[in-house]
């Protein structure tokens with residue numbers, strides 16, 4: 001069977017056996033198509049049925065989460081943990097609390113996580129979880145009761161050497177704290193079963209900053225390869241959560257000017273550069289709408305989502321040198337990419353998971369815009385989570401500077417590995433192909449070593 005037929009067959013079976021999981025198919029197709037040159041060079045992956053195996057999670061757990069709201073009413077949500085692949089280490093990947101969460105979304109995130117974790121060079125397998133619970137508008141008490149109920153079931157499936165979840169959209173330090181507390185109450189053990197913990201109780205310094213910082217380090221590496229750097233560059237950033245805020249912070253450190261941010265209700269364009277202190281106050285401290293930013297900064301423009309030009313995300317209509325999509329999946333489409341190209345954007349560096357649609361990626365690559373794919377560019381978060389696990393296991397605490405310096409070198413290694421692999425397989429500079437092949441190869445070879453697993 002030709003390699004293309006093999007890929008088509010696996011795609012077809014996946015779609016037939018898991019109906020309706022659109023985002024999952026999108027993630028699988030991107031990886032499988034990138035593997036073509038590797039599969040041609042090394043028939044062992046076909047002979048060992050690796051593609052058929054790797055697209056099926058080792059285990060997926062779906063559970064009922066029941067909790068009481070402030071009015072005394074019983075509320076119900078669905079909880080998920082997909083333990084996708086443990087060939088190279090314990091499952092590792094975040095928990096997402098957002099009303100859009102369903103099994104297909106958790107599977108796409110878990111599938112991406114396998115290759116991302118592999119690329120870090122660390123011993124961590126791939127997993128992801130979450131719930132369709134919406135933290136927005138809930139009191140602290142409601143969030144706590146939900147997290148406790150969620151952990152009652154999750155606690156049966158995680159462990160320091162088994163599965164170590166972390167945060168993602170809607171899950172930050174507060175939620176990790178409530179879940180960690182409940183795990184400790186249930187088991188009586190103080191263990192590193194979650195990462196992103198508070199620094200007073202087992203968390204790592206620089207974990208909060210790591211995904212955003214890592215994404216900017218990655219962009220720096222891409223530019224350095226072209227004898228360029230971030231100094232003086234104009235950057236557009238979407239989102240205003242954990243990843244976006246620390247992307248903006250590191251951009252300033254590196255001499256660039258971030259001029260946008262956004263949330264699910266609208267976007268801010270501040271030609272003077274986003275005021276980080278105001279953004280942190282509005283988002284991290286007070287969890288308010290970005291509209292508040294425009295009240296504090298009269299030079300800035302606030303555009304609500306309903307007034308975006310039809311079919312586009314207004315963030316990508318702002319002229320920039322580099323774009324950092326850092327909110328959510330499929331937030332940058334073909335029209336957006338055409339706008340970026342027209343306005344002179346040179347690099348798209350993905351802080352969010354799968355933020356760019358397949359058509360937009362195709363257009364970007366065809367038009368010479370450099371591309372930092374999510375599994376390479378945003379791997380700094382999970383890599384630093386693993387550094388948190390190492391500190392927990394050895395009962396050590398490293399300084400901010402030490403963790404940050406390890407993060408920086410991990411991001412450089414990921415870039416080099418992705419670049420060198422793209423070159424080895426005849427696609428020099430195509431970091432999507434390089435990252436997918438390098439991430440896949442280590443996992444697939446480990447699966448072969450371990451027999452029929």
Ligand code: NDP
Nearest residue numbers: 168169170211239240241242243263264327328352353381
């Ligand atoms: P947060 O919850 O901290 O922030 C998410 C941001 O994205 C918010 O500004 C939110 O706006 C916005 N957003 C979420 N959903 C949508 C939507 N459907 N449309 C428009 N805006 C939306 O999450 P993170 O910053 O942690 O995560 C952002 C992205 O980065 C995700 O793709 C995540 O998977 C990825 N990522 C995160 C890592 C981490 O360490 N945290 C690691 C690697 C990847 P609002 O508040 O209005 O909902």
